[in-house]
Amino acid sequence: MTLAATKTRARPGGDAAAFAASIARRTRQLAIAGIYRAGSGHPGGAMSCADILGVLYGCELNIPGGAALDPDRDRFVLSKGHAAPALYAAWAAMGYVGDDIPLALRRIGTTAQGHPHVLDQPLSETSTGSLGQGVSVAVGMALGLRHQGRTARVYALLGDGECQEGEVWEAAMSAAHHRLANLCALIDYNKLQSDDRNANIMGLERFASNWRAFGWKAV
Numbered sequence: 034m035t036l037a038a039t040k041t042r043a044r045p046g047g048d049a050a051a052f053a054a055s056i057a058r059r060t061r062q063l064a065i066a067g068i069y070r071a072g073s074g075h076p077g078g079a080m081s082c083a084d085i086l087g088v089l090y091g092c093e094l095n096i097p098g099g100a101a102l103d104p105d106r107d108r109f110v111l112s113k114g115h116a117a118p119a120l121y122a123a124w125a126a127m128g129y130v131g132d133d134i135p136l137a138l139r140r141i142g143t144t145a146q147g148h149p150h151v152l153d154q155p156l157s158e159t160s161t162g163s164l165g166q167g168v169s170v171a172v173g174m175a176l177g178l179r180h181q182g183r184t185a186r187v188y189a190l191l192g193d194g195e196c197q198e199g200e201v202w203e204a205a206m207s208a209a210h211h212r213l214a215n216l217c218a219l220i221d222y223n224k225l226q227s228d229d230r231n232a233n234i235m236g237l238e239r240f241a242s243n244w245r246a247f248g249w250k251a252v
């Protein structure tokens with residue numbers, strides 16, 4: 034779902050799709066290794082977003098200087114914060130952090146906690162884990178960037194089950210009201226949430242039409 038057309042940046046000298054696929058593959062490897070070592074950590078939700086993270090970090094996000102927090106960088110908010118194992122793994126795949134970060138998942142005393150904590154991991158842009166809140170923070174970031182006259186974009190990744198949260202729709206409504214063309218929300222539409230199929234808990238259909246009704250361009 035997006036309020037504006039997206040553009041894809043190929044990495045210099047290479048095939049963008051192949052690069053994204055390689056980032057996604059390494060993301061899966063490191064995420065599952067971290068989850069195995071920790072003995073917990075949402076493997077399903079982490080695996081289902083690896084391709085999305087591969088495309089975002091590999092092709093789409095403009096993060097000058099990699100891990101450095103450049104004020105003009107594109108922002109990525111993992112609103113489905115329980116997929117932190119995949120987030121840390123994608124950073125390692127991109128070379129922003131070492132493999133030791135995803136492999137330290139959920140260890141007490143490390144910075145790789147089960148949900149992203151911005152004071153421990155500044156690359157996470159904000160702390161997430163309470164579903165519905167990340168996309169709301171992303172709306173504020175998009176507004177702030179526009180006020181500052183910056184052209185950077187904000188991307189938020191939501192779970193489909195997360196969209197059962199009322200706060201998601203407050204964020205959607207407010208983004209459309211403020212005509213935030215610099216905001217893109219992606220939904221990991223895996224039809225599942227922790228314990229069951231979404232449809233058995235609270236059905237989301239007609240999902241795309243709902244976003245359109247809130248003023249978004251839904252793809």
Ligand SMILES: Cc1ncc(C[n+]2csc(CCOP(=O)(O)OP(=O)(O)O)c2C)c(N)n1
Pocket residue numbers: 075077078079081113115162163164165191192193194195196221223225226227
């Ligand atoms: C506000 C809130 N309620 C409940 C949870 C517990 N919880 C963690 S993951 C999850 C399921 C999320 O499903 P979905 O958004 O579809 O994510 P995915 O399928 O991508 O894992 C739930 C209910 C939470 N993190 N936040």
Ligand SMILES: [Mg+2]
Pocket residue numbers: 192193194221222223224225226
């Ligand atoms: Mg889901």
